[in-house]
Amino acid sequence: MKKSDLVVKPLDLSFGAHVHGIKLAEISDTDFSDLYQIWLQYGLLIFTDQWLTRTEQIKFAKRFGALEFEIAALSNVLEDGTLRPDNDTDEVIQVLKGNMGWHHDSTYMPVQAKGAVFSAEEVPSSGGATGFADMRAAYNALDDQLRQKIENLRAHHSLYHSQQKVGHKGTRGSHQGGFDAQKEDTYAGYGFHDGPVSIRPLVKAHPETGEKNLLIGRHAYNVIGMSSAESELLLQQLVDFSCQHPRIYHHEWKPGETVVWDNRRLMHQATPWPMNERRVMWHSRIAGSPQSELALTK
Numbered sequence: 001m002k003k004s005d006l007v008v009k010p011l012d013l014s015f016g017a018h019v020h021g022i023k024l025a026e027i028s029d030t031d032f033s034d035l036y037q038i039w040l041q042y043g044l045l046i047f048t049d050q051w052l053t054r055t056e057q058i059k060f061a062k063r064f065g066a067l068e069f070e071i072a073a074l075s076n077v078l079e080d081g082t083l084r085p086d087n088d089t090d091e092v093i094q095v096l097k098g099n100m101g102w103h104h105d106s107t108y109m110p111v112q113a114k115g116a117v118f119s120a121e122e123v124p125s126s127g128g129a130t131g132f133a134d135m136r137a138a139y140n141a142l143d144d145q146l147r148q149k150i151e152n153l154r155a156h157h158s159l160y161h162s163q164q165k166v167g168h169k170g171t172r173g174s175h176q177g178g179f180d181a182q183k184e185d186t187y188a189g190y191g192f193h194d195g196p197v198s199i200r201p202l203v204k205a206h207p208e209t210g211e212k213n214l215l216i217g218r219h220a221y222n223v224i225g226m227s228s229a230e231s232e233l234l235l236q237q238l239v240d241f242s243c244q245h246p247r248i249y250h251h252e253w254k255p256g257e258t259v260v261w262d263n264r265r266l267m268h269q270a271t272p273w274p275m276n277e278r279r280v281m282w283h284s285r286i287a288g289s290p291q292s293e294l295a296l297t298k
Contacts (some may be wrong), residue, residue, distance in 0.1 A: 127273030198295035
């Protein structure tokens with residue numbers, strides 16, 4: 001498939017594509033317009049040999065819309081170049097380990113994120129892949145009885161709740177964004193806020209494609225109208241069903257690569273790597289529209 005200068009090679013899955021023939025730092029308005037439509041079609045786009053600077057990544061991410069935050073280092077490396085301790089004392093490491101559960105970004109915030117741009121600077125010798133799961137395909141694959149059961153259900157979403165599952169009691173930090181995400185510890189506090197707990201539907205129509213998607217993941221809990229045990233069982237059942245081939249893809253990173261994913265369609269997860277090896281990734285989070293991604297209050 002070829003559109004403008006973009007060569008698109010779809011993954012052999014329900015979503016995702018490699019895109020060649022373009023430098024993201026120099027992308028024209030015409031090519032970006034085509035790229036945006038390809039992004040909506042595939043949900044995940046993968047670009048090799050980009051080597052974006054922090055400034056270039058922020059500029060490219062802003063092409064998709066306003067940013068929830070400009071850039072954050074998701075890394076086990078401190079500012080002085082030493083490794084973070086892997087002994088449950090470092091909050092960044094605890095958040096990175098929490099991110100190994102399947103999730104959508106910022107469902108615990110008042111407005112869910114639209115998507116993200118993610119780039120690799122340094123990668124370990126093994127491990128550290130990022131997984132993605134297609135929630136549109138998962139919804140479409142549900143049997144009629146389960147689809148009917150969940151159609152109008154809603155669940156609470158909280159980062160405090162999800163981090164407690166990995167033994168981390170989050171420290172209240174930034175709520176509204178605008179933090180200095182490149183400083184070594186500010187990302188660890190992001191999303192731990194004292195605002196109302198977000199409530200979101202288990203099934204949500206994508207605001208641009210109209211397709212229905214499951215909205216679940218590690219931040220979701222206490223489905224309204226169910227006991228805690230029933231809720232946990234249902235939510236885990238949905239995650240287990242959703243995150244199976246051909247609806248999942250784990251990207252094995254190479255330095256210089258960039259991906260962009262649609263957070264309204266895909267869940268994602270981090271995966272383990274040897275914590276005695278450096279891994280430096282850069283994350284720019286695209287803000288969702290308050291008209292379509294605002295949390296419910298009841």
